[in-house]
Amino acid sequence: MSKIGQKQGIVRNAVICVASAGILVAAIGQAGAQSQRPVSADPAAVVKERESAMKSMGDAMKKISAYVKNEGGTVEGVREGAAAIRQASQKIAPSLFPADTGIGRIEGSEAKPEIWQQWPKFEQAAARLVTAGNDLSSAAEGGDRAAIARQFAQVGQSCGGCHDDFRQKKN
Amino acid sequence: MASWLLRLGVPLALVAGGGAPSMAQTAGDDPVKRGEYIFNAAGCLGCHTESKEAPRLAGGRALKTPFGTFYGPNITPDPETGIGGWTDEDFIRALREGRSPDGTAYFPVFPYTSFTHLTDQDLRDLKAYLDAQPAVSKPNRPHDVSPPFGWRFLLPAWQALFLEDGGLPPEPGRDAQWERGRYLVQAAGHCGECHSPRNFMGAVDHDRMLAGSADGPEGKPVPNITSDPGKGIGKWSPGEIAFLLEIGMMPDGDFVGGGMNEVVENSTSKLTAEDREAIAAYLLTVPPGG
Numbered sequence: 001m002s003k004i005g006q007k008q009g010i011v012r013n014a015v016i017c018v019a020s021a022g023i024l025v026a027a028i029g030q031a032g033a034q035s036q037r038p039v040s041a042d043p044a045a046v047v048k049e050r051e052s053a054m055k056s057m058g059d060a061m062k063k064i065s066a067y068v069k070n071e072g073g074t075v076e077g078v079r080e081g082a083a084a085i086r087q088a089s090q091k092i093a094p095s096l097f098p099a100d101t102g103i104g105r106i107e108g109s110e111a112k113p114e115i116w117q118q119w120p121k122f123e124q125a126a127a128r129l130v131t132a133g134n135d136l137s138s139a140a141e142g143g144d145r146a147a148i149a150r151q152f153a154q155v156g157q158s159c160g161g162c163h164d165d166f167r168q169k170k171n
Numbered sequence: 172m173a174s175w176l177l178r179l180g181v182p183l184a185l186v187a188g189g190g191a192p193s194m195a196q197t198a199g200d201d202p203v204k205r206g207e208y209i210f211n212a213a214g215c216l217g218c219h220t221e222s223k224e225a226p227r228l229a230g231g232r233a234l235k236t237p238f239g240t241f242y243g244p245n246i247t248p249d250p251e252t253g254i255g256g257w258t259d260e261d262f263i264r265a266l267r268e269g270r271s272p273d274g275t276a277y278f279p280v281f282p283y284t285s286f287t288h289l290t291d292q293d294l295r296d297l298k299a300y301l302d303a304q305p306a307v308s309k310p311n312r313p314h315d316v317s318p319p320f321g322w323r324f325l326l327p328a329w330q331a332l333f334l335e336d337g338g339l340p341p342e343p344g345r346d347a348q349w350e351r352g353r354y355l356v357q358a359a360g361h362c363g364e365c366h367s368p369r370n371f372m373g374a375v376d377h378d379r380m381l382a383g384s385a386d387g388p389e390g391k392p393v394p395n396i397t398s399d400p401g402k403g404i405g406k407w408s409p410g411e412i413a414f415l416l417e418i419g420m421m422p423d424g425d426f427v428g429g430g431m432n433e434v435v436e437n438s439t440s441k442l443t444a445e446d447r448e449a450i451a452a453y454l455l456t457v458p459p460g461g
Contacts, residue, residue, distance in 0.1 A: 054425075062424030065414070153418055156426055160419040160435065163428020168391055 040098035043106045050096040050111075053088040060084040061156065064136075068149045075143050082137040085155060089133045093126040103168060115166050122166060129158040206300025209293045212359040212446070213286070214438035218243040229253070229307035234280060235389050238373055239316030241280040249306040262298040263291065267336050269326075276326035278314065279333070279373060285361035287336040288354070320373065333374040352453025355446055356381075360438065365393045365430070382460040388430055399459035412451035413444070 040046045060081030067073025102111045115122045136151040199205055210216070220243075221231035229252075230245035247253040254262070261272040269283035270276055277283060289297075319325060339357060342350075356362045367375045368384045383395030383402070397403040404412060411422045416439035419427045427435065439447060 058424035058426075060424070061420060061426070062422075065420060065424070069410075069414070156418045156420055157436070159426035160428060160432030163426055164430060164432040165428075167428045169429060 038098055039100040043098065043101045046096065046098055046101050047106055047109055050101070053091060053096060056084050057088050057159070061152070061159070064148070064152050068145070068152050075140065075148075078140040078148055079137070082133065082140045085133040086130075086137055089126070089129045092129065093123045097122070108170070110167050110169055112166050112168050118165075122162075125158070125162040125165065129155065129162065132158045202296045202299035203303045205293075206296035206298070206303075208442075209289070209297040209359060210300050211438055211441040212355060213289075213297070213361065214434055215246070216437045217433055219246045226307040226309060228301070228304055229309040230311055231309065236280060236373075237386050237390065238280075238320040239314065241278060241314045241316065242312040244311045245307065245309050246301055247304055247307045247309075248302050249308050252308050252310045253306060254301070255306060257298075259295055259298055263294050266294055266297075269330055269334060276323060276330060278316070278323075278326065279329065282361040282364045284334055284375065285358055285364060287334065288339045288358035290338070293359070329372065329374070333372075348449045348452050349456065351446065352449035352451070355442070355450050356453055360450070362396070366396050379460040381454070381457050391429060393429070396454055397457045397459050398455050403457075403459060404454065405459075407455075409448060409451040409455065412454060413447040416440070416442070416447045416450060417444075 063073060063077045064081045065071075065073070067075065067078050097111060097115055099116050100106065101109055102113050102115065103109050104113070132151065132155040136148070136155050139147040139151040216228070218232050218234060219228045219230055220226075221229070225231060226247075228245070228247045229249075230243050232243040234241045234243065245253040248255040250256045257265075257272060264270050264272070265277070266283055266286040266289065268287070269279065269281065314321065339353060342353075345353075363375055363380050365387050366381045366383060367377075368379050368382065369375055369386070381396050381403075382399075384393045387393035395403040398405040400406045407422060414420055415427065416435065418440065419432050419435040421427065426432065439450075442450075
């Protein structure tokens with residue numbers, strides 16, 4: 001068997017093992033679920049989904065900043081952006097960071113191991129973004145530029161605070 | 172271009188997470204107030220405070236470097252464990268020559284190679300601000316540095332090689348905004364300490380100033396912020412650079428991390444809009460170097 005074939009076999013077995021382990025954990029029930037973060041069946045797909053969720057929030061923030069800075073953005077654009085941020089931010093803690101998707105575990109990951117070492121702190125950081133996104137949505141509904149700018153800054157702080165602690169950019 | 176958030180009536184304190192917006196450095200006759208501005212421009216808070224929950228400026232913050240782990244010292248006015256009892260001259264010697272009141276040399280993890288360019292007036296104002304902060308009794312934690320880098324007796328030789336004390340050299344043909352930007356970047360902000368590569372003895376490589384570092388704090392890469400259009404920020408507009416310094420957003424909507432968010436929060440968001448624009452104007456003239 002070629003080396004690549006061997007590697008594929010190992011990967012396939014690993015995936016089967018991980019999936020079985022997942023089923024086993026589910027079967028056992030809640031035991032240890034709090035301390036053991038779950039792993040995913042397809043870490044590469046999760047990383048891809050994560051990056052696209054993060055990018056959708058970045059695009060939204062760019063769009064909203066054009067309104068905040070009075071560079072051609074519209075309140076409608078802010079509403080759409082805020083909706084995208086709400087949608088993506090709610091997925092962060094529940095599904096976008098399984099324990100096998102960190103730096104060193106999978107190629108291309110920018111997720112620092114601190115995420116799983118300090119999971120409650122990470123969850124808090126994600127919750128802060130969810131709240132900030134909701135508040136930005138409310139401000140967008142109200143349509144007051146200063147209120148939107150204030151909430152835009154709050155969302156930005158949630159992004160940056162979390163990136164300081166938990167993201168290591170590749171370049 | 173004014174600060175967007177201020178123009179919209181959003182006080183910067185909201186963005187920066189506390190503290191009133193400072194006066195411009197040249198304004199005001201209260202040295203403590205002026206000193207607060209220097210303190211923010213230099214971002215002293217980060218390295219001298221262990222964590223957000225810890226007593227302010229009482230030291231203990233770990234800084235991992237390729238040479239070992241250093242712990243920021245207590246700079247509160249506590250006479251036993253802080254810098255209480257220092258004279259202005261003691262303070263100026265520390266920041267300009269990298270020496271403590273008893274003559275011992277400091278490790279260059281304390282960026283005196285940048286602070287040496289601060290003016291006398293700014294150093295005295297900074298001291299006035301620090302003197303006005305609450306004293307906290309908290310003994311300094313010894314550094315954990317591997318030999319030979321931990322051998323303090325070698326430091327005077329290092330300083331003789333790499334410390335060029337005094338003001339920044341005059342640059343004919345540059346305007347006041349550029350001069351101010353250079354002062355904020357090279358002296359107060361000490362940006363080059365993280366954003367430049369270092370030689371094997373830990374000195375910043377001046378030929379590649381701000382060209383990025385593969386081995387920044389925590390051993391992580393730090394980006395190139397020269398005018399290089401490909402590797403650096405040469406394609407950014409001055410407004411985009413100023414906006415990053417105000418709230419941490421990059422032109423593509425992504426938000427900085429890796430310690431830079433902390434710099435934005437503690438330091439650059441608290442500057443005046445004019446000063447952020449001066450930094451942007453200066454950075455766009457920094458040669459690629461890398």
